[in-house]
Amino acid sequence: MLAYLIRRILVNIPLLIGITFIVFMLASMMPGDAVLAMISTDTPVSDEMIKMRRGELGLDLPLPVQYLRWMSNVVRGNLGYSFVSAESVSQMIAIRIPATLELMGVSLLISIVLGVTLGAISALKQYSFTDYSFTIFGFVGISIPDFFLGLILVFIFAIKLGWFPTSGFQTAGQEFSVFDNLRHVFLPALALALVRTAVFMRYTRSSILEVLGNDYVRTARAKGLKETIVIVRHIMRNGLIPVITIIGISLGVLFAGSVIIETIFQWPGIGMMFINAVTGRDSPVIMGYVLLTAVIVLVANLVTDIVYSVADPRIRYE
Amino acid sequence: MSQLLQIKNLKVTFRSDGALIRAVNGISYSVDEGESIAIVGESGSGKSVGVMALMGLIPNPPGKIESGEVFFKGRDLLKASSAELRAIRGKEIAMVFQDPMTSLNPVLPVGLQLTEAIQAHMGLDKDQARERAIKMLALTGLPNPEQRIKDFPFQFSGGQRQRIMIAMALVCTPDLLIADEPTTALDVTIQAQIVELMRELQSELGMAIIWISHNLGLVAGVVTRVIVMYSGFIVEQAPVDDLYERPLHPYTLGLLHAVPHVDVNSQNRLASIEGMPPDLRKPISGCPFAPRCPYRIEKCAELPPLFDAGDGRQSACWRWQELQTATTFGETL
Numbered sequence: 001m002l003a004y005l006i007r008r009i010l011v012n013i014p015l016l017i018g019i020t021f022i023v024f025m026l027a028s029m030m031p032g033d034a035v036l037a038m039i040s041t042d043t044p045v046s047d048e049m050i051k052m053r054r055g056e057l058g059l060d061l062p063l064p065v066q067y068l069r070w071m072s073n074v075v076r077g078n079l080g081y082s083f084v085s086a087e088s089v090s091q092m093i094a095i096r097i098p099a100t101l102e103l104m105g106v107s108l109l110i111s112i113v114l115g116v117t118l119g120a121i122s123a124l125k126q127y128s129f130t131d132y133s134f135t136i137f138g139f140v141g142i143s144i145p146d147f148f149l150g151l152i153l154v155f156i157f158a159i160k161l162g163w164f165p166t167s168g169f170q171t172a173g174q175e176f177s178v179f180d181n182l183r184h185v186f187l188p189a190l191a192l193a194l195v196r197t198a199v200f201m202r203y204t205r206s207s208i209l210e211v212l213g214n215d216y217v218r219t220a221r222a223k224g225l226k227e228t229i230v231i232v233r234h235i236m237r238n239g240l241i242p243v244i245t246i247i248g249i250s251l252g253v254l255f256a257g258s259v260i261i262e263t264i265f266q267w268p269g270i271g272m273m274f275i276n277a278v279t280g281r282d283s284p285v286i287m288g289y290v291l292l293t294a295v296i297v298l299v300a301n302l303v304t305d306i307v308y309s310v311a312d313p314r315i316r317y318e
Numbered sequence: 319m320s321q322l323l324q325i326k327n328l329k330v331t332f333r334s335d336g337a338l339i340r341a342v343n344g345i346s347y348s349v350d351e352g353e354s355i356a357i358v359g360e361s362g363s364g365k366s367v368g369v370m371a372l373m374g375l376i377p378n379p380p381g382k383i384e385s386g387e388v389f390f391k392g393r394d395l396l397k398a399s400s401a402e403l404r405a406i407r408g409k410e411i412a413m414v415f416q417d418p419m420t421s422l423n424p425v426l427p428v429g430l431q432l433t434e435a436i437q438a439h440m441g442l443d444k445d446q447a448r449e450r451a452i453k454m455l456a457l458t459g460l461p462n463p464e465q466r467i468k469d470f471p472f473q474f475s476g477g478q479r480q481r482i483m484i485a486m487a488l489v490c491t492p493d494l495l496i497a498d499e500p501t502t503a504l505d506v507t508i509q510a511q512i513v514e515l516m517r518e519l520q521s522e523l524g525m526a527i528i529w530i531s532h533n534l535g536l537v538a539g540v541v542t543r544v545i546v547m548y549s550g551f552i553v554e555q556a557p558v559d560d561l562y563e564r565p566l567h568p569y570t571l572g573l574l575h576a577v578p579h580v581d582v583n584s585q586n587r588l589a590s591i592e593g594m595p596p597d598l599r600k601p602i603s604g605c606p607f608a609p610r611c612p613y614r615i616e617k618c619a620e621l622p623p624l625f626d627a628g629d630g631r632q633s634a635c636w637r638w639q640e641l642q643t644a645t646t647f648g649e650t651l
Binding site for chain 1: 375420
């Protein structure tokens with residue numbers, strides 16, 4: 001198991017290099033650069049000045065050299081400094097990541113609990129009215145873009161009903177309280193959760209339906225076990241194994257999806273930082289964000305594999 | 319010996335794509351305590367569905383028990399609540415299924431799959447249940463049960479898995495064991511071992527066994543009575559030796575001819591029954607076997623009742639008396 005883990009981690013290293021290199025090149029292809037983004041059209045700046053500033057930031061070097069400089073710093077644990085604010089990128093990420101992780105965590109929790117429960121009920125009551133209603137809900141959920149849903153939620157629950165705040169991390173001017181913070185996270189988390197709820201629901205449903213027809217479910221019933229034991233121990237235990245993979249895969253998408261939702265809800269997370277960095281052509285921040293995303297996705301895949309092998313002994317013993 | 323199970327006029331249908339499939343068409347039979355009988359027939363003859371119905375294991379929908387009574391120790395199982403049925407399943411009536419590869423839960427250790435049945439019925443604590451599971455596995459001849467109880471199904475061979483299935487079925491010492499083609503998925507040598515094992519366990523534990531099989535040769539040595547089913551009907555019932563010696567139904571005769579014999583000089587093709595079983599989606603008016611029967615007469619357009627042929631024999635053939643008195647079987651008809 002340990003050897004397997006080490007091998008998996010080592011395999012990810014060239015992958016990380018490849019991902020960051022490609023993104024670095026793409027980011028450099030965007031029109032304009034950090035220096036041009038800083039200039040206001042009202043006050044003209046001489047070409048000399050621009051050239052000087054570019055030289056300071058290292059933007060005049062060939063791209064591969066720029067990349068290698070960035071990489072050699074990363075290896076030493078230095079993600080560089082923002083072109084715009086001169087803040088340390090790792091510092092910027094460290095400040096904002098807790099808010100993003102909170103949003104992701106709450107959203108993931110909502111979608112797993114809702115998705116798996118609804119999917120299981122749907123499967124166990126196949127072709128019933130409940131099943132059809134859930135299926136329609138799932139279809140709608142997959143079809144609505146999350147930013148649009150976010151706006152609808154704000155309109156209904158924040159503006160019309162006034163149950164939740166429209167945006168932000170906590171009520172301004174108040175001392176931080178967990179309850180207040182949870183009220184703020186609820187709407188963006190829900191908006192972010194809907195698509196995944198629908199996806200988890202559909203996977204859970206089909207996976208459990210597949211398990212239902214298995215001989216060992218009949219065996220469990222023939223043993224005279226209570227229906228709850230049959231469902232939990234024999235049906236769910238087997239039916240949820242494939243769902244683990246889907247949840248794992250969705251983590252990366254969730255991280256990326258939070259960018260838009262954070263912007264809509266003024267959530268002070270890493271997504272907003274990234275949007276600002278892109279408009280400012282702040283490539284150290286962009287690259288810091290990309291590296292973080294890549295690491296999160298790769299770690300999520302690794303964790304998924306581990307959880308999978310714990311859940312399924314047939315994988316574990318191979 | 320007193321009667322353990324009595325089935326009266328059991329009818330089971332399935333609904334599939336709008337069509338009504340008559341899987342079991344009013345069968346009646348009984349099993350005494352400690353007796354072992356066989357129900358034989360080809361695929362789709364309703365032999366499995368008939369016993370699943372008495373276990374309450376027919377999924378509804380699409381399956382439906384149309385009518386009938388199933389008395390087990392005097393109680394009608396078809397009128398029992400699901401909680402009452404659950405208390406009987408696994409405890410008083412247990413089942414061994416056809417395919418041991420798929421009938422065990424792949425992600426649970428086999429020990430748990432045994433102890434959960436024990437704990438559901440016997441009120442033992444974890445350690446006692448574990449002890450009992452080990453004892454039962456040892457009884458079925460599984461080597462090293464104390465260690466292997468922690469293993470998962472995929473770590474066992476097919477024969478071992480069927481031993482585990484048998485241990486699981488017998489763990490609460492049921493009065494009736496239903497063995498639904500327990501050897502079909504196994505190698506021939508393992509088949510013989512499993513049959514032998516079940517015979518030993520029966521003499522040790524004293525339960526009644528219903529063998530469901532399509533293999534007349536396999537059950538011949540282990541049962542006292544055979545019920546032959548065809549397209550949802552019982553067509554013949556007889557003590558095992560009488561059935562082999564002198565079948566009273568052309569279908570049974572066909573089945574017996576279809577049992578391959580070891581004969582090095584034989585150049586003959588394996589005998590088979592011409593034609594196909596009737597489409598169960600259509601109502602059957604006459605004798606269900608008539609279209610394939612070489613001894614068909616006009617009378618066969620009418621559904622024959624199950625005639626009592628004496629000596630504990632029954633046949634659903636209009637010509638059973640002729641079959642009984644014919645000197646050289648078949649040829650004189």
